[in-house]
Amino acid sequence: MTMADDTLEFDPVCLDHVRLGARPLAVFDIDDVVLQFLVPFEAYLTSLGLRLIPRSFRLHGNILASATEEALPDDEVSALILSFFEAQERWQTPFAEAVEVLHDLARTADVVFLTAMPPVYAIQRRRLLDRLQLDFPLIATESPKGPVVARLHGGRPLPVAFVDDMVRNLSSVGTHVPDCLLLHMMPESEMHRHAPQAEGLALRARDWREAERILAAHFLVD
Known part of the structure; x- marks a missing residue:
């Protein structure tokens, strides 16, 4: 649920490893x-004593500490998303x-x-x-x-x-x-x-x- 802003300057991406044929x-x-x-990310959060509540189509602002019911700050949510990407092989x-x-x-x-x-x-x-x-x-x-x-x-x-x-x-x-x-x-x-x-x-x-x-x-x- 993260996305790039299409108004940002485009940072060229290397496509050299992609070889296309004469096909669709x-x-x-x-x-x-x-x-x-979403499902494995919620399981990942549970393992950390956190939970996701579906108040909007956003992760930021919607992840709570289960013990306190307080929303995590945005920087902590961003760090959680990155840590999940680090651990994705065990969850997705x-x-x-x-x-x-x-x-x-x-x-x-x-x-x-x-x-x-x-x-x-x-x-x-x-x-x-x-x-x-x-x-x-x-x-x-x-x-x-x-x-x-x-x-x-x-x-x-x-x-x-x-x-x-x-x-x-x-x-x-x-x-x-x-x-x-x-x-x-x-x-x-x-x-x-x-x-x-x-x-x-x-x-x-x-x-x-x-x-x-x-x-x-x-x-x-x-």
Whole structure:
């Protein structure tokens, strides 16, 4: 639930490790799209004597000390998010059917992961993804996602799709890659009920099988 501000100056991201073929491109966010984030993060907080309350679609201001019921200061919440990224390999698991669907899609399209997290934690994420047999290229950045997808796609005359749970990221990619199919995908939870919706901006997929059908149709039509 962290996100980059698209008004910030874009910090170039290295894409040299990504090799695309003459095929459609499917770019996926990871947290709460491919891998569960909120559920394991809540379990992580519980292990520390903390709890998350779903008053809004924010982590800051909504994490309490269980013993006192007092909200943690923002700097402590930020530190908790980073410590969770450090420990992610012990907590995060894929959503149902995500691994199977991604491998099915990879038969006809290039799959790339674009995750919004400090690049210093990319090593842990890479190990976790590899253990799950999700060995697709990984880009970890705190920069806005639109310019990254634009550079990655490079204006090729091939279908491109972007899947994310955050409306702000979908909007960023839609602005920078106008011909990109935008797919909004987020889990069902009390907190996600507070999340901005993507009506008029993106299609909605409620699970991985629905996402697969939408992406397959887009790649075939285009």
